[in-house]
Amino acid sequence: MRPSTIKYYLREGLSGLKKNLLMTMASIMAVMACISIVSFSYCVASNLQHILQQMEDSIGISVFISGDPTSQEIEDMKSKIKGIDHVIDVQYISPNDALGALKDDWGAEEDIFEGLDDTNNPLSHSFQITLDKIESQSGVLGALKGIDGIDNIRHGQTETELIMKANKVFNIASVLVMLILGIISIMIIMNTIRISVVNRRVEINIMKYVGATDWFIRWPFIIEGVIIGMVGAVIPLLIGMPIYAKIVSSLYNYIPVIKMIQFKLMGDVYIVLFPVALGFGIILGIIGSITSIRKHLRV
Amino acid sequence: MIWLNNVTKTYPNGSRGVENLNLHIEKGEFVFIVGSSGSGKSTLIKLLLKELDPTSGDITINRVKTNELSRNQIPYLRRNLGVVFQDFRLLPNKTVYENVAFAMRVIEAPNRIIRRNVPAVLALVGLGKKGRSYPNQLSGGEQQRTALARAIVNNPPILICDEPTGNLDPETAWGIMQLLDDINKRGTTIVMATHARDIVDDMQKRVVTLKQGNIVRDKKGGYSDEA
Numbered sequence: 125m126r127p128s129t130i131k132y133y134l135r136e137g138l139s140g141l142k143k144n145l146l147m148t149m150a151s152i153m154a155v156m157a158c159i160s161i162v163s164f165s166y167c168v169a170s171n172l173q174h175i176l177q178q179m180e181d182s183i184g185i186s187v188f189i190s191g192d193p194t195s196q197e198i199e200d201m202k203s204k205i206k207g208i209d210h211v212i213d214v215q216y217i218s219p220n221d222a223l224g225a226l227k228d229d230w231g232a233e234e235d236i237f238e239g240l241d242d243t244n245n246p247l248s249h250s251f252q253i254t255l256d257k258i259e260s261q262s263g264v265l266g267a268l269k270g271i272d273g274i275d276n277i278r279h280g281q282t283e284t285e286l287i288m289k290a291n292k293v294f295n296i297a298s299v300l301v302m303l304i305l306g307i308i309s310i311m312i313i314m315n316t317i318r319i320s321v322v323n324r325r326v327e328i329n330i331m332k333y334v335g336a337t338d339w340f341i342r343w344p345f346i347i348e349g350v351i352i353g354m355v356g357a358v359i360p361l362l363i364g365m366p367i368y369a370k371i372v373s374s375l376y377n378y379i380p381v382i383k384m385i386q387f388k389l390m391g392d393v394y395i396v397l398f399p400v401a402l403g404f405g406i407i408l409g410i411i412g413s414i415t416s417i418r419k420h421l422r423v
Numbered sequence: 424m425i426w427l428n429n430v431t432k433t434y435p436n437g438s439r440g441v442e443n444l445n446l447h448i449e450k451g452e453f454v455f456i457v458g459s460s461g462s463g464k465s466t467l468i469k470l471l472l473k474e475l476d477p478t479s480g481d482i483t484i485n486r487v488k489t490n491e492l493s494r495n496q497i498p499y500l501r502r503n504l505g506v507v508f509q510d511f512r513l514l515p516n517k518t519v520y521e522n523v524a525f526a527m528r529v530i531e532a533p534n535r536i537i538r539r540n541v542p543a544v545l546a547l548v549g550l551g552k553k554g555r556s557y558p559n560q561l562s563g564g565e566q567q568r569t570a571l572a573r574a575i576v577n578n579p580p581i582l583i584c585d586e587p588t589g590n591l592d593p594e595t596a597w598g599i600m601q602l603l604d605d606i607n608k609r610g611t612t613i614v615m616a617t618h619a620r621d622i623v624d625d626m627q628k629r630v631v632t633l634k635q636g637n638i639v640r641d642k643k644g645g646y647s648d649e650a
Contacts (some may be wrong), residue, residue: 249436299529330512333472334577335502336529 129340137347138370140320148352155356155408158246158305159401163364166397167388172291174388176258179284182255185261187268190275192357193249201273202251208267210252210260219247241366242279248275258284306408313352313412317345321420328420344411353409357402365390424450424581424612425471430480432466432636440466442636444480448614450580451634453607455623456616457646458633464616467633468585471614472504473497485580504572505611509586511566513558519545519569520554526573528588548572548602564595570603575606582606584615588622596622620646 141148189201198216205214217225223245227237240246256266262277268277321328331341372387425448432440432591441463448454456464468520469475470482471488489601491560499649500575513522527537545551548568558566567587574582584603588596600622607613617623623630632640640647 126531126533129528129531132528216529324513327514330514330525330573331529332498333501333506334529334573335498335500337498340529340531353555 133343133347136344137351140344140348141351142322144316144320145321146394147319147410148348151309151313151316151352151412152356153310155353155405156360158302158408159357159405160308160360160364161298161301161305162401162404163360163397165294165302165392166400167364167368169291169295169298170393170396171388172287172294175385176284176287176291179287180259184252184279185264185268186278187251187253187274188248188276188278189250189273190248191273193273197273198249201271204271205251205268208264210256212262213254215252215254217250217252219245219249222247222250256278258288285421291303306404308413309356310412313349313409314416316352317348317413317416320348321345321417325420332421342414342417342420345417346410349409349411349413350406351409352412353405353407354402356408357405361394361398361401366407367392368393424448424452424485425614426483427470428483430470430477430482432470432475433478440475441470441633441635444571444636444638446638446641447633448612450612451607451610453604453613453626453628454573455626455628455630456614456633457618457623457630459618461635462633463636464633465585466636468583468614468616471583472506473500478646489648494599502577503579503581505577505579505582507567507570507574507582507584507587509589511558511563511570511590513566513569513573515558517557518554518573519550519556519558519561521585522558522569523572523576526576530577532577541572544572544576546573547605549598562595563591567591567599571599571602575611579611581612581614584613584617586617587615588617588619594601600626 154266163392189198193201202214202216205211220242223237223240226247230236253264253268255261265277268274328341351407368390372390375387425446427444427446430444430446431442434440444463444467456467458464466475470477471484473492476490484500487500489500495518514525517525521540523539523544528539529593532540542551542554545554548571550568550572553561553565553569556565557568560570571587587603588599592597596619603613603615604626613639627644629643629644630640631638
């Protein structure tokens with residue numbers, strides 16, 4: 125392809141967009157809506173995934189022991205728990221360690237624990253169990269119930285199940301919405317390009333008679349579609365950056381418990397989202413333009 | 424140069440465009456296709472341009488059997504064929520120069536060649552000074568000259584003209600005919616469909632007369648009464 129030909133395609137593509145400005149704007153907005161949903165879905169889904177990952181890494185099962193066991197009893201119990209499938213680590217936590225950790229967690233407000241010390245510590249002896257993966261939790265819980273001396277078991281099963289379920293539902297819903305918006309965007313783009321094609325039908329007709337190849341005729345329209353797709357993708361992506369940062373910092377600020385989990389950094393989100401969403405926008409543009417010129421090429 | 428071998432074209436609605444045409448046009452010939460409306464002139468022109476495919480028979484242009492061409496090869500066939508229409512078909516928002524250059528750009532000619540050939544061909548058709556004008560600033564004759572310049576700028580061996588003088592007054596039409604004669608003398612084969620009896624009589628070229636899709640006369644000389 126000659127540079128002069130590429131210049132010709134670009135010039136023609138841009139002039140088509142300008143002549144048809146209102147429809148161009150409508151198409152760009154349709155793509156923007158679609159890409160916004162894609163971006164939002166990706167941000168939520170990838171963060172849910174990220175949180176699940178952290179839970180897998182950190183949240184295990186806490187087992188509390190009744191009474192005041194001897195160190196021999198503690199050792200026995202520890203080895204029994206270690207023998208359960210999918211358990212990769214068991215850590216004994218004495219009431220004193222637990223109180224210290226609690227004070228650390230609460231930081232500035234640790235004065236609510238004032239007056240508590242070794243002599244009147246209400247906390248129990250416990251084990252912190254780490255699992256290989258979150259899905260094995262219910263199996264391990266069943267096995268733990270068969271061990272004597274266990275007073276109470278605390279686990280994040282309901283929370284993890286909730287997040288896993290939310291993730292699944294959210295993924296399905298966002299794919300559906302994306303699909304519907306994608307189709308609507310393609311249809312609006314098709315209409316825009318079709319108007320542009322009809323505006324130039326005399327030109328296309330002459331081009332065919334003087335021996336232009338179909339691809340030569342198609343390129344300016346494809347460029348129109350690509351520009352619509354690109355602009356429609358880049359705008360919501362750029363707008364989304366400060367919004368993402370703002371939402372994450374608000375969540376950290378207003379819901380202190382959330383500090384225990386980490387959201388994805390914007391850079392980590394955008395390094396995947398940007399090329400994917402941009403590519404998706406461009407593909408919408410290309411599909412829209414190619415389908416609308418097909419029938420006009422039959423001369 | 425052009426061979427038609429038992430060519431029949433029947434339209435999907437059953438009407439007959441042309442029937443069993445056998446026609447051979449040599450390189451460098453100037454051939455008029457005459458006949459009344461509905462005689463098959465337009466069908467024949469469209470078959471030559473491969474805008475239509477024959478229902479049966481075959482057409483050979485410049486040693487290429489057009490029936491055997493795939494869709495992708497049609498543009499390359501058309502580069503051998505310059506076309507001029509009755510309604511000029513110029514792009515109104517482009518200057519005369521741009522309209523002619525457009526035909527070269529479309530086949531991806533280098534800019535250097537475009538800058539050299541367009542002024543030369545505009546001078547040839549007598550529009551050397553009109554390059555910057557827009558079609559609506561031109562007379563009918565000048566518009567047709569522009570269309571003619573566009574048709575020949577890529578040097579096609581064959582020029583196909585569909586009623587090129589149909590929208591012009593006799594004097595202007597005559598100017599166009601002289602131009603076509605000049606182009607023909609430079610070696611371009613010309614096939615021209617027309618109604619214009621005076622022009623055909625004056626030119627004294629080969630005349631193929633069509634009637635109801637059949638060739639009823641093929642003779643050098645004037646327009647025939649059989650049409």
